[in-house]
Amino acid sequence: MNKAQGARTPTRIAKTGPLRVAGAMSGTSLDxxxxxxxxxxxxxxxxxxxxxxxxxxxxERKVIAAGFGKWAGAEVQxxxxxxxxxxxxxxxxxxxxxxxxxxGQTLAHAPRLQGTLQVGCGDVIxxxxxxxxxxxxxxxxxxxxxxxxxxxxxxxxxxxxxxxxTGPVAFLNLGGVGNLTWVDPSIERPESEGALxxxxxxxxxxxxxxxxxxxxxxACDKDGKIASxxxxxxxxxxxxxxxxxxxxxxxxxLDRNDFSEMIALVTELSDADAAATLxxxxxxxxxxxxxxxxxxxxxxxxxxxxRHNPVLMQMLAVSLDCPVVPVEDIGLDGDMxxxxxxxxxAVRVARGMPTSCPGTTGVRAAVGxxxxxxxxx
Numbered sequence: 001m002n003k004a005q006g007a008r009t010p011t012r013i014a015k016t017g018p019l020r021v022a023g024a025m026s027g028t029s030l031d032x033x034x035x036x037x038x039x040x041x042x043x044x045x046x047x048x049x050x051x052x053x054x055x056x057x058x059x060e061r062k063v064i065a066a067g068f069g070k071w072a073g074a075e076v077q078x079x080x081x082x083x084x085x086x087x088x089x090x091x092x093x094x095x096x097x098x099x100x101x102x103x104g105q106t107l108a109h110a111p112r113l114q115g116t117l118q119v120g121c122g123d124v125i126x127x128x129x130x131x132x133x134x135x136x137x138x139x140x141x142x143x144x145x146x147x148x149x150x151x152x153x154x155x156x157x158x159x160x161x162x163x164x165x166t167g168p169v170a171f172l173n174l175g176g177v178g179n180l181t182w183v184d185p186s187i188e189r190p191e192s193e194g195a196l197x198x199x200x201x202x203x204x205x206x207x208x209x210x211x212x213x214x215x216x217x218x219a220c221d222k223d224g225k226i227a228s229x230x231x232x233x234x235x236x237x238x239x240x241x242x243x244x245x246x247x248x249x250x251x252x253x254l255d256r257n258d259f260s261e262m263i264a265l266v267t268e269l270s271d272a273d274a275a276a277t278l279x280x281x282x283x284x285x286x287x288x289x290x291x292x293x294x295x296x297x298x299x300x301x302x303x304x305x306x307r308h309n310p311v312l313m314q315m316l317a318v319s320l321d322c323p324v325v326p327v328e329d330i331g332l333d334g335d336m337x338x339x340x341x342x343x344x345x346a347v348r349v350a351r352g353m354p355t356s357c358p359g360t361t362g363v364r365a366a367v368g369x370x371x372x373x374x375x376x377x
Contacts, residue, residue, distance in 0.1 A: 023343025028176025101346030146363030174306025199250030202285025224311030230272030283315035
């Protein structure tokens with residue numbers, strides 16, 4: 001891609017003081033690209049700015065999905081082109097920022113084997129938009145023995161302190177894969193021992209979305225309407241919970257397709273029963289995960305698309321021993337939290353601060369990942 005005509009002269013990354021950053025996130029649920037502006041010095045959240053969303057078309061989803069589980073080749077390259085073009089379109093209105101945090105799109109994640117792969121080149125984004133870009137957030141963590149995921153916990157810690165919380169809470173992100181962050185906001189630094197514990201809980205929206213797409217041509221089970229008319233197949237749920245992943249101690253992480261056999265467990269069920277069973281699997285994975293928390297959180301703050309599913313939220317409320325509420329209850333935007341997280345992390349990368357630690361990814365020591373791409377002059 002050629003550099004955009006008329007791109008502004010880039011603002012060099014400030015050494016001190018707050019930065020205005022646009023974070024960009026494309027999750028494994030493949031709904032689209034989230035953009036969110038955040039003001040931060042890398043320690044504290046100082047305020048939130050505008051946000052936006054660029055939905056993927058059905059054709060774009062198909063191209064990106066064809067690259068899932070692959071590490072190289074034509075399908076990966078095709079997915080990368082879609083990811084870059086969609087992000088450039090989404091970010092075009094956000095050039096007047098100091099920095100962009102560009103996560104890219106995860107296609108494959110096997111930290112103990114091949115590593116982790118997020119497609120989309122930060123150099124292309126920086127050159128086209130004329131703004132410094134931080135990207136490739138996960139590789140350094142994996143190279144130092146970490147899981148490379150989840151990476152939002154340091155931001156969750158900052159969110160809890162921004163909201164004035166003092167007791168332990170849990171942030172539950174229900175995107176394509178579910179992940180849980182247990183936070184003790186009374187501890188000032190996220191990398192300090194005891195401040196954080198984070199790990200993937202299991203599959204969340206991804207298998208439900210895949211079921212809806214394959215059977216009904218729908219992107220998702222909107223508002224849980226299909227699941228609300230079905231019954232949970234307890235035998236399939238028991239087989240799901242027998243997976244060794246749930247007995248592993250955290251930190252631990254998953255690839256989008258690690259539980260692809262879930263679809264096979266519901267093949268013989270009606271659409272409604274299959275949707276209800278997959279939704280129950282998501283909730284059951286979270287319930288299992290809560291057993292690993294150092295102590296019971298005062299509440300579970302749910303973020304991501306899953307909080308819009310009343311069937312799933314009710315299942316969580318019944319399964320967990322503490323209140324389960326949308327993250328909006330503390331004044332945050334659950335649709336944009338992941339994008340905001342990568343804006344926040346971008347500042348930490350640019351300033352040489354850690355972005356993960358043993359309690360969040362199992363990395364051997366606190367580490368700051370990421371690559372900074374400056375626009376070519």
